[in-house]
Amino acid sequence: MPPPKILIVGCGIAGPTLASFLLLSDVPPSQKPHITILEREAKGRAHLRGQNIDIRGAGVTIIRKLGLEAQIRAATTGEEGVQLVDENNTVWSQRGVDKTGTIQSGTADIEILRGRLSELCWKNSQRISAEAEAGGARGIEYIFGDCLREIKQKDDKVHVLLAKSGERRIFDLIVGADGMQSRTRKLVWGEEGEKERLKPIGMYAGFFSIPREDHDGNWRRWFHAPDRRGIMIRPDGVGARSTIFMYVVNDKDPRFLEVANKGNGNAQAQKALLEEYFKDAGWECERIIREMKVTDDFYYDTVSQVKMDTWNKGRVVLLGDAGYCASPISGMGTTLAFSAAYKLAGYLQTYIKGESSDPFSSLVKYNEQMRPIVEDAQQLAPGQPHVYNPETAWGIWILHVLVFSLSYTRILFIVTKFFGRILHLGPQAADYVPVEEFGFKDMSQWEVDDAGRKR
Numbered sequence: 001m002p003p004p005k006i007l008i009v010g011c012g013i014a015g016p017t018l019a020s021f022l023l024l025s026d027v028p029p030s031q032k033p034h035i036t037i038l039e040r041e042a043k044g045r046a047h048l049r050g051q052n053i054d055i056r057g058a059g060v061t062i063i064r065k066l067g068l069e070a071q072i073r074a075a076t077t078g079e080e081g082v083q084l085v086d087e088n089n090t091v092w093s094q095r096g097v098d099k100t101g102t103i104q105s106g107t108a109d110i111e112i113l114r115g116r117l118s119e120l121c122w123k124n125s126q127r128i129s130a131e132a133e134a135g136g137a138r139g140i141e142y143i144f145g146d147c148l149r150e151i152k153q154k155d156d157k158v159h160v161l162l163a164k165s166g167e168r169r170i171f172d173l174i175v176g177a178d179g180m181q182s183r184t185r186k187l188v189w190g191e192e193g194e195k196e197r198l199k200p201i202g203m204y205a206g207f208f209s210i211p212r213e214d215h216d217g218n219w220r221r222w223f224h225a226p227d228r229r230g231i232m233i234r235p236d237g238v239g240a241r242s243t244i245f246m247y248v249v250n251d252k253d254p255r256f257l258e259v260a261n262k263g264n265g266n267a268q269a270q271k272a273l274l275e276e277y278f279k280d281a282g283w284e285c286e287r288i289i290r291e292m293k294v295t296d297d298f299y300y301d302t303v304s305q306v307k308m309d310t311w312n313k314g315r316v317v318l319l320g321d322a323g324y325c326a327s328p329i330s331g332m333g334t335t336l337a338f339s340a341a342y343k344l345a346g347y348l349q350t351y352i353k354g355e356s357s358d359p360f361s362s363l364v365k366y367n368e369q370m371r372p373i374v375e376d377a378q379q380l381a382p383g384q385p386h387v388y389n390p391e392t393a394w395g396i397w398i399l400h401v402l403v404f405s406l407s408y409t410r411i412l413f414i415v416t417k418f419f420g421r422i423l424h425l426g427p428q429a430a431d432y433v434p435v436e437e438f439g440f441k442d443m444s445q446w447e448v449d450d451a452g453r454k455r
């Protein structure tokens, strides 16, 4: 059987991770799959955007297997923990990071900017690809700045049409790793069912960065304003900028969804709506709004979860946010993307090794094994997002006093740990994702110098 031709759509976190593990399969070079990664954004530009994300539990094991742990740890943001502040910047409570990574709290042991992580994953896949090519395999083909217009399955193959180049291509398997708004999902499962699959949780957010000021420090400062508005200011790890997560929990104003649906070409309208909601919120909002207007790394979306009964239709399978986005407030998105990419590559081994003539039994296993993991990851803490974001100034005061009391008495810590163990709630779920052995070439000893060359 000739090596399978696999198209991976999306060069974010899950896409290049899957490609890397597929090439690390324990098969002779001539049998390694032929992999193409298709990324909508131009090379090295917009797909390298995004602010603070974290890697926890099983995710850390996976980056170690990829030979990426040291590089990722060297590129973290250095966030010390989370402080709840009021409009005078008075700290009501604070919870520091557990640097051993054994207790999952707001700040994880590994916090990194999404753009930086995405770049490391992409470059690592290039290195693994170059090494595979040197050994006689076919390396990864990357196509930037294009996307799919059409996907058709017939005669055990998937036929695609590229939107910009107009090229037609044929593959044995397509993996949609194209994020929460996945076009692969819409093309194959149908646009009409999107309302059932993409579930907004009533929260809308802008992510961007602003010039850093001395008092920004290395703690995440979390400010609440009445009408369920909130802002987090966080370190970026470099020191020149601070990152912003600016959100509104709102079930009434349809404009939040409308500006999101128009996509990233609509940044002016998205910024104008956030300005309207935050201009009277006090605290550091004047500075943040001023900088938001001129920032060039603004990203806005609904905070949503993707829920589906099955993640493959024939030879098209969804991976990461495209199939089961847990949302940025779950603390699980990136860990889920790493774990799922590793598992999918692992279950596809029987197909790659030619022990099975089609990928279907591998995809059945992927669906079965990922289901409980996704269900854990998508369970948000009770009351999220409404209870955590009160409607009134009194409600915010009660929240501050409550969190202060629970933190001071360490009750918050004990409750998180206890319920985390039993319910695998929120980020605690990262510690309960099993990491099987699939016999991939181990890259954990693979060190690279600053220029990315192998030592």
Ligand SMILES: Cc1cc2nc3c(=O)[nH]c(=O)nc-3n(C[C@H](O)[C@H](O)[C@H](O)COP(=O)(O)OP(=O)(O)OC[C@H]3O[C@@H](n4cnc5c(N)ncnc54)[C@H](O)[C@@H]3O)c2cc1C
Pocket (backbone or CB within 6 Å): 009, 010, 011, 012, 013, 014, 015, 038, 039, 040, 041, 046, 047, 049, 050, 051, 052, 053, 114, 146, 147, 148, 177, 178, 179, 180, 182, 183, 184, 207, 299, 319, 320, 321, 322, 327, 328, 333, 334, 337
């Ligand atoms: C630009 C951007 C900024 C983000 N910022 C944050 C953030 O600040 N905080 C946070 O918690 N999460 C953020 N996320 C989401 C976060 O990256 C994911 O939750 C998580 O890392 C899972 O990764 P993924 O690989 O499944 O999806 P993603 O990281 O979303 O990657 C998907 C990739 O697919 C590409 N793509 C999309 N559509 C197509 C298409 N039609 N054809 C080809 N390629 C396509 C995208 O450009 C992207 O490179 C951001 C995502 C993106 C795309």
